[in-house]
Amino acid sequence: MKKKLVILSGAGISAESGIKTFRDAGGLWEGHNVMDVASPEGWNKNMALVLDFYNKRRQQLFEVEPNKAHTITAELETDFDVTIVTQNVDDLHERAGSTKVVHLHGELLKARSVLNDHGVIEWRRDINPGDLHPDGYQLRPHIVWFGEAVPAIEDAIGIVEEADCLIIIGTSMQVYPAAGLIDFAKSTTPIYYIDPNPASIPNLRNPLEVFQLSASAGMEIIKAKLKEIEF
Template identity: 45%
Template sequence: MEKIVILTGAGISAESGLGTFRDEGGLWSQHRIEDVATPEGFARNPALVHEFYNARRIQAAKARPNAAHEALARLQKDFHGKVTLVTQNVDSLHEAAGAQGVIHMHGTLAGALCASCGHRWPAPPEMMVGEPCTACTAPAARPDVVWFGEMPYFMDEIYDHLAEATLFAAIGTSGQVYPAAAFVYEAQSSGARTVELNLDPSSGASSFDNVILGPATETVPRWVEGLLSRR
């Protein structure tokens, strides 16, 4: 049975109004990564970090899935084999489009995490400094997102999927953040064909068998249509 493993990054949500690291004028351009996306930054200034992620959470809640998200949900539903979605994104746009079982390797804005006991629960729209854990009551609530310097979630599960893939696709990723940037090599070592779909070539584009360039809302539906028409 054919199995497609798809990795998505910020580029697939950009056309839904959620900016990437490199967008000018967006949330990320107003802060240093070290200040808002590292454990050290949270320890130095938790109020700033909560303010940043509260803004991202509000922004993400207003966003709607675009044609690329919808196409991948359709692929997962109609493909004759299996389709596994792995995302670096912390939004829920894949699920909003109808995708099932999405693996959020960098966590999700919709979640809260206790830095003390590790308990997880749904995040309120706004999180505050000293917010208590709903399990141990420690004033240690933080966004349930993976920051730079932390290990992504579900890595063993992801590598198992990559080992079973017959086709690996990376969509809207920069190819600069590891371990995700190495997924193409993991898939190739198991014999999978590989394709990158991106607005511009990523730093690892030369490692893929095929590269398709253009806006995700145009390239992804066309690519999905091609896969489904092969049945």
């Protein structure tokens, strides 16, 4: 039976493909205060601005490609039972070949009704004011905004609880509830953390190895290490 390898990925893995992160821009995301474009309050204040913002993010997604870190992650499925729990809303993990991906914060290529969180549909073009879900209500991006519940968190907790090895790639470990997932890993589960500017992880009981590297460089090293260790 293959060992269960769980990968927690964040914006840093997609940054190498050219997708910008608001963490690197002083709290601004493409020039916008993040709360103006990623909160229910922002939506209620200026729906057109929010839709335009995500339309541009969606258009950018068609212009970028998975990078080496995404590719290595997918290749690990040959030897391990790999599940990715990502904070990213892009589809780069899937395009690289990963088959089990849980998106905590939603997906750019999906939309849903403002009335029904579960009315999720595939959507690859712009969303405009007046574009309606089949239920007759305005479409919105299928994105979990600040202040909203994270429906996939319970599934993610169960996945982390069963992990034989945990890899964290490119996340600030500051956004909750995602940052709290590592607390659900077994105390014997080794954790590898890749980030050019890794955050401190207080009160961690697990074996931890930190790689202060880019996602691709770190995954190259970890791929080799996984062939040598027993866990």
